[in-house]
Structure formats: C-alpha cells, structure tokens
Amino acid sequence: MRGRIFGGLLVALMPMLSFAASGGSSAEVVRAPINMTAISMFMVFVGATLCITWWAARRTHTTSDYYAAGGAITGTQNGFAIAGDFMSAASFLGVSGLVYSSGYDGLIYSVGGLVSWPLVMFLMAERLRNLGRYTFADAVSYRLSAVPIRTLSACGTLVVVLLYLIAQMVGAGTLIQVLFGLPYEFAIILVGVLMVLYVSFGGMIATTWVQIIKATLLLIGSSVLAFLVMSEFDFSFERMFSEAIAIHPNGVAVMAPGGLISDPISALSLGVALVFGTAGLPHILMRFFTVPDAREARKSVFIATGLVGYFYLLTVIMGFGAIVLISQNPEFLTSTGLRGGNNMAAIHLSQAVAGNLFLGFISAVAFATILAVVAGLTLSGASAISHDLYANVFKRGEVSETEVVRISRYASGVLGVLAVFLGMVFEGQNVAYMVLLAFAVAASVNFPILILSMYWRGLTTRGAVAGGTVGLLVAIACMVTGPTVWVEILGYEQAIFPYKYPALFSMSSAFAVIVGVSLLDRSDSAAREAAAFDQQYVRSVTGMGAAGAVQH
Amino acid sequence: MSDLYAKIFADEAFQRMQRKRSHLTWALCALMLGSFYSFILVIAFRPDLLAIPLGPNTVITWGIPVAVSIILLGFVSTGIYVWRANGEFDSTIERIVERVSATD
Numbered sequence: 001m002r003g004r005i006f007g008g009l010l011v012a013l014m015p016m017l018s019f020a021a022s023g024g025s026s027a028e029v030v031r032a033p034i035n036m037t038a039i040s041m042f043m044v045f046v047g048a049t050l051c052i053t054w055w056a057a058r059r060t061h062t063t064s065d066y067y068a069a070g071g072a073i074t075g076t077q078n079g080f081a082i083a084g085d086f087m088s089a090a091s092f093l094g095v096s097g098l099v100y101s102s103g104y105d106g107l108i109y110s111v112g113g114l115v116s117w118p119l120v121m122f123l124m125a126e127r128l129r130n131l132g133r134y135t136f137a138d139a140v141s142y143r144l145s146a147v148p149i150r151t152l153s154a155c156g157t158l159v160v161v162l163l164y165l166i167a168q169m170v171g172a173g174t175l176i177q178v179l180f181g182l183p184y185e186f187a188i189i190l191v192g193v194l195m196v197l198y199v200s201f202g203g204m205i206a207t208t209w210v211q212i213i214k215a216t217l218l219l220i221g222s223s224v225l226a227f228l229v230m231s232e233f234d235f236s237f238e239r240m241f242s243e244a245i246a247i248h249p250n251g252v253a254v255m256a257p258g259g260l261i262s263d264p265i266s267a268l269s270l271g272v273a274l275v276f277g278t279a280g281l282p283h284i285l286m287r288f289f290t291v292p293d294a295r296e297a298r299k300s301v302f303i304a305t306g307l308v309g310y311f312y313l314l315t316v317i318m319g320f321g322a323i324v325l326i327s328q329n330p331e332f333l334t335s336t337g338l339r340g341g342n343n344m345a346a347i348h349l350s351q352a353v354a355g356n357l358f359l360g361f362i363s364a365v366a367f368a369t370i371l372a373v374v375a376g377l378t379l380s381g382a383s384a385i386s387h388d389l390y391a392n393v394f395k396r397g398e399v400s401e402t403e404v405v406r407i408s409r410y411a412s413g414v415l416g417v418l419a420v421f422l423g424m425v426f427e428g429q430n431v432a433y434m435v436l437l438a439f440a441v442a443a444s445v446n447f448p449i450l451i452l453s454m455y456w457r458g459l460t461t462r463g464a465v466a467g468g469t470v471g472l473l474v475a476i477a478c479m480v481t482g483p484t485v486w487v488e489i490l491g492y493e494q495a496i497f498p499y500k501y502p503a504l505f506s507m508s509s510a511f512a513v514i515v516g517v518s519l520l521d522r523s524d525s526a527a528r529e530a531a532a533f534d535q536q537y538v539r540s541v542t543g544m545g546a547a548g549a550v551q552h
Numbered sequence: 553m554s555d556l557y558a559k560i561f562a563d564e565a566f567q568r569m570q571r572k573r574s575h576l577t578w579a580l581c582a583l584m585l586g587s588f589y590s591f592i593l594v595i596a597f598r599p600d601l602l603a604i605p606l607g608p609n610t611v612i613t614w615g616i617p618v619a620v621s622i623i624l625l626g627f628v629s630t631g632i633y634v635w636r637a638n639g640e641f642d643s644t645i646e647r648i649v650e651r652v653s654a655t656d
Binding site: 118267301 | 556557558560561566570573577580581584585588589591592593595596597599600602603610611612613615616619620622623624626627629630631633634637638642645649
C-alpha cells in the first residue's frame with residue numbers, strides 16, 4: 001500500500017501528468033450526472049481557443065511562424081506559457097489531492113517541481129535560445145553530425161511525447177466522466193480532434209495562446225479558491241492547520257514528512273528524475289525559441305518560476321483546506337473515501353466554498369488544462385518528425401519550407417489518431433509508470449546530450465549517440481523490470497531491478513558512456529567537432545548569428 | 553565571419569566576463585541543488601527535525617517554513633540571475649562584440 005501511495009505521490013508531482021495516472025488503478029470511476037454549467041463553461045473555452053486558432057492560422061506564413069511563433073512571443077507571455085505547460089491537471093488536482101490525503105508529503109513534491117526551474121535558467125535558457133531555431137536538436141547538432149544526432153533526439157522526443165500523450169488521454173477520459181458526466185470515448189475523441197486542430201492549423205502561435213489563456217484561468221481560479229478557503233479560517237494559517245490536525249486521521253503527523261521517502265537511493269533517483277527530467281522535456285525546451293532573444297528567454301523563466309511557485313503555495317492551502325472543509329462532509333464521500341478519488345479534493349472544495357457555478361468553472365479549467373498540455377506535446381512530436389527526421393535526416397536539408405510545414409500538419413494528424421487509439425487501448429489501466437518513464441527518458445537522453453553539447457568541448461557525435469542510446473535502453477529496461485511494471489502490472493513475484501525510479505541509474509550510465517566513448521573517439525570528425533566548440537561557445541553566449549524575431 | 557568569433561573568444565575582456573558569469577552560474581546551481589538535496593536527505597534520514605513546532609503556542613512545524621523558503625529561494629535566485637545577466641552581462645558582452653567587430 002505504501003508503495004502505491006509513494007508511486008502516486010511521485011507521479012502527481014510530475015508536471016503534465018494525468019489525473020488518472022495519479023489516481024492509479026484504485027479509482028473506480030463512477031460517471032457523474034451531466035453537469036451543464038461545467039460543460040457550457042468548457043464550451044466557451046473551446047470556442048475562444050478555436051477563434052484563436054483561426055486567427056493564428058491567418059498569421060502563420062513561414063516555417064518560423066509555425067514552429068516558433070515567428071520568435072515574436074514576449075518574455076512575459078512565454079513565462080505564462082511555460083508555467084501553463086508545467087501547471088497541469090496533475091499539479092492542480094494531483095498535488096492538492098496529495099496534501100489532502102498525506103499533508104506535508106504533498107509539499108515535498110511542490111518543492112522538487114520548482115527546483116528544476118532555476119537550473120534551467122542558469123544552465124540552459126540563454127545558450128539554447130542562441131543556438132537553436134525550432135527544436136532542441138538544433139542546438140545539439142550545431143557542431144555535431146546532424147543525421148545521427150537528430151535521429152537520436154527525435155527518438156527521445158517521440159518516446160517522451162507518446163508516453164505523456166497516453167497518460168494525458170487516459171486522464172482526460174477519466175476526468176470527463178467525473179466532471180461532466182460524459183462518456184470516456186467521447187472525451188478521448190474530443191481531445192484528439194481539438195489538439196490536432198490547434199496544432200495543425202494554428203501551430204506554435206495557437207498552441208502558445210491556448211496555454212497562456214489556460215494558465216491565466218487556472219491562476220485566477222486557484223487564487224479565488226484559496227482566498228475563499230482562507231476566509232473560512234479568518235485568514236489564519238494557525239487556525240487552518242490546527243483544525244486539519246484535529247480532523248485528519250494522522251493527527252499532528254500531517255504537519256511533517258511521513259516517511260514516504262525513507263530509502264536514500266529512491267530519494268536521490270526521484271530528485272534526479274524531477275530536476276533533470278524537467279530540463280529535458282522537449283515541449284518545454286521548444287518554448288525558448290518562441291521569444292526574440294536570450295534576454296526574453298531568461299525573463300520568461302523568471303516569470304514562470306514565480307507563477308509556478310505561487311501556484312504551488314496555493315495548492316497547499318487547497319489541500320489543507322480540503323481536509324477541514326470536505327473530509328467530514330457526507331455530500332462528498334462514498335463508503336471508500338472521497339467521491340471520485342483524492343484527486344477530486346480541489347474540485348469538491350470549490351463546490352463546498354462557493355457552490356455550483358464555481359464548481360463548473362473549476363471543472364472546466366481542469367479539463368482545459370489537459371487540452372492545452374496535449375496540444376504542446378503534439379506540436380513537439382510533430383516538429384521532431386517534420387523538422388528533425390523528415391527535413392534534416394531523410395531530405396538532408398534539401399526541402400522547401402512549405403513542404404516541411406505540410407509534413408508537420410500530417411504528423412500532428414497521425415499523432416492525434418495514435419493518441420486516440422492508445423487512449424482507448426489503455427482505458428482503465430494504471431498508466432502512472434508511463435509518466436515515470438517519460439521523465440527518466442528525458443533525463444537520460446535529451447538532457448545529457450544537450451547539456452554536454454553546450455558545456456563540454458570533448459563531446460563527439462559517437463559519444464552522444466552511444467550514450468543517449470544506452471540511457472534510453474537502460475531507462476526502459478529498469479522500468480519494465482522494476483517493481484511498477486514487473487510486479488504490479490505483469491504480476492511477477494519479485495522485481496529484477498529493485499527501485500521504482502530508474503532515472504539515477506539511466507542518467508548516470510548515459511553520462512558515463514557519453515564521456516567514455518567521446519574520450520576514446522580519435523576520429524577526424526571528433527577533432528573537427530572539438531575545434532568548432534569555440535565558435536559555438538561565442539555564439540551561445542553572445543547571440544551573434546542567432547535566429548532572431550522574424551520581420552514581417 | 554568565423555574569424556570574428558575567434559577574435560572574440562581570444563579577447564581578454566570576454567574571457568574575464570565569462571569567468572564572472574560562470575562563477576555566478578555555478579554558485580547559484582550549487583545553492584539550489586545543495587538546498588534541495590539537503591532537504592531530500594533530511595526527509596530520508598531525519599524527518600523528525602522537520603516535525604518540530606516553531607514555538608510552544610503553534611502547531612506550525614519547521615517543515616513548513618523550510619519548504620516555503622526553498623520555493624522562494626528558487627524564485628529569488630532566478631531573479632538575481634536575470635537581473636545580472638540582462639543588465640551587466642549583456643551590456644558588457646555587447647560592448648566587447650562592438651569593439652572587436654570594429655577592429656575586424
């Protein structure tokens with residue numbers, strides 16, 4: 001049991017992760033009566049985002065418009081979009097649900113989720129912006145050989161994107177049953193159709209604005225909710241915490257870490273997945289190319305860090321408030337606990353403090369959150385297919401701009417169909433491990449090759465390809481033979497790999513192989529790649545020759 | 553063109569500037585990673601430390617201000633970096649690039 005809670009906890013903290021994933025296999029979903037308020041508010045959101053898509057499509061003329069919004073997004077706007085990518089249904093529902101069920105342990109995940117942002121800022125934001133154009137593979141292949149590097153980066157991207165999409169799809173289907181009272185398949189198809197429309201017609205411009213609107217709605221909704229909760233306690237934290245201690249079955253222990261991370265290896269591995277996985281998520285890295293220069297890229301990370309930090313503090317208020325305000329209210333309970341599972345704490349709380357209209361608003365925001373996140377994922381996957389694989393690997397760069405964008409539109413359609421299909425296949429299954437694996441892959445493939453390409457002169461193409469491949473395989477192997485898949489899903493007695501989180505092992509083996517193979521690489525190409533480092537370095541810190549905002 | 557890059561790379565003011573930037577970068581990275589992993593290790597080995605109440609008349613434990621401080625520290629340290637980089641660093645680099653380009 002403890003294991004499952006632990007897994008649920010980890011997953012809930014992961015950005016973009018699905019509601020169902022953190023609900024795990026335990027939640028039996030009961031479809032709620034149809035909620036017209038929530039559905040109408042959601043329809044308003046969908047209508048508004050489709051108008052934006054139409055507007056964005058008319059402004060999308062070039063490849064740069066399509067992949068990077070023409071580099072014309074401001075730092076502040078991009079900060080909201082990045083924060084939106086991170087403030088997923090999981091952060092909102094999952095983390096507040098965790099605080100509701102376990103108290104302080106929920107906070108650990110908020111802290112971990114925030115710490116990756118300063119590191120992205122210090123190490124990556126400016127260099128990535130100055131070296132790349134559309135995808136992070138641009139930066140890695142700046143001085144390394146394009147064909148193998150882009151193939152590897154595209155594999156890393158597609159694995160992360162597909163695993164995430166599945167988790168999001170299953171989450172969307174589950175959420176729509178509980179929130180709107182509509183069938184699972186309906187949700188999956190709706191999400192699939194909308195995300196393909198946003199991405200294929202509106203490209204990065206539409207995807208960014210959908211994310212900005214959603215982030216704003218989510219911040220407003222959570223702020224109002226937290227304010228109303230605090231007003232119930234006369235704005236006294238002391239009173240809120242005392243009443244929570246009095247009501248929660250764990251009593252005073254709710255105010256301290258509950259021993260959920262007791263094994264140091266797991267603790268470290270979890271920390272690695274969180275911090276370095278986030279720094280390797282392709283759809284977040286892609287956002288740095290939507291701003292005009294490094295200056296705005298840095299500003300956007302600062303804004304995003306502030307918004308995410310503020311949002312996490314609100315989830316603490318929501319979680320503790322929910323302990324007091326709903327955990328004893330029969331209206332929100334079934335015989336086994338909270339109606340719809342612990343992840344519904346924030347949703348029920350909105351009804352408890354402000355009634356049906358606000359419940360409708362919060363439900364619509366929760367669903368909009370998933371929609372915005374899958375759109376970002378799809379665009380990232382479509383870019384890897386069209387820009388990295390098709391244009392730079394198959395066609396070796398000999399291809400027209402219009403054709404690349406056309407391929408990208410097809411690719412988003414294919415990803416949409418695939419996501420809907422896989423969402424149906426995995427209905428009702430525990431998909432939590434997919435998110436763990438996505439983070440491990442991001443930390444073991446994308447992150448090491450990107451960071452070393454920018455900071456280590458000695459990195460060679462052979463080293464990057466060998467190490468990245470090893471990182472990918474080790475992450476998958478450890479996850480499949482670990483306790484989550486081998487024991488809980490495949491039903492074997494004993495896990496071959498003893499730890500739940502592969503990131504520590506897969507990332508270190510990736511780094512070790514990359515460094516080892518690069519050092520042993522005595523080829524001419526290795527010498528050329530090292531020689532090109534100075535020029536790359538000067539460009540990465542000065543921005544000379546970097547792709548700027550597109551002048552229309 | 554690549555000659556200009558080489559000249560900038562070899563420029564002493566540029567190298568000095570980059571040393572300064574990398575000191576700040578690594579100091580801030582160490583600060584964030586250090587505080588986060590210390591927090592994780594305290595949770596793994598001595599969770600009772602975080603369970604101590606702030607005072608005799610409160611139920612709020614040390615764990616709460618510690619977690620909130622790390623979140624604030626993340627925000628403040630990104631703020632420090634943006635402030636230095638978007639101000640001092642960028643303008644220094646810009647001057648260096650202009651000077652070196654002029655002699656090119």
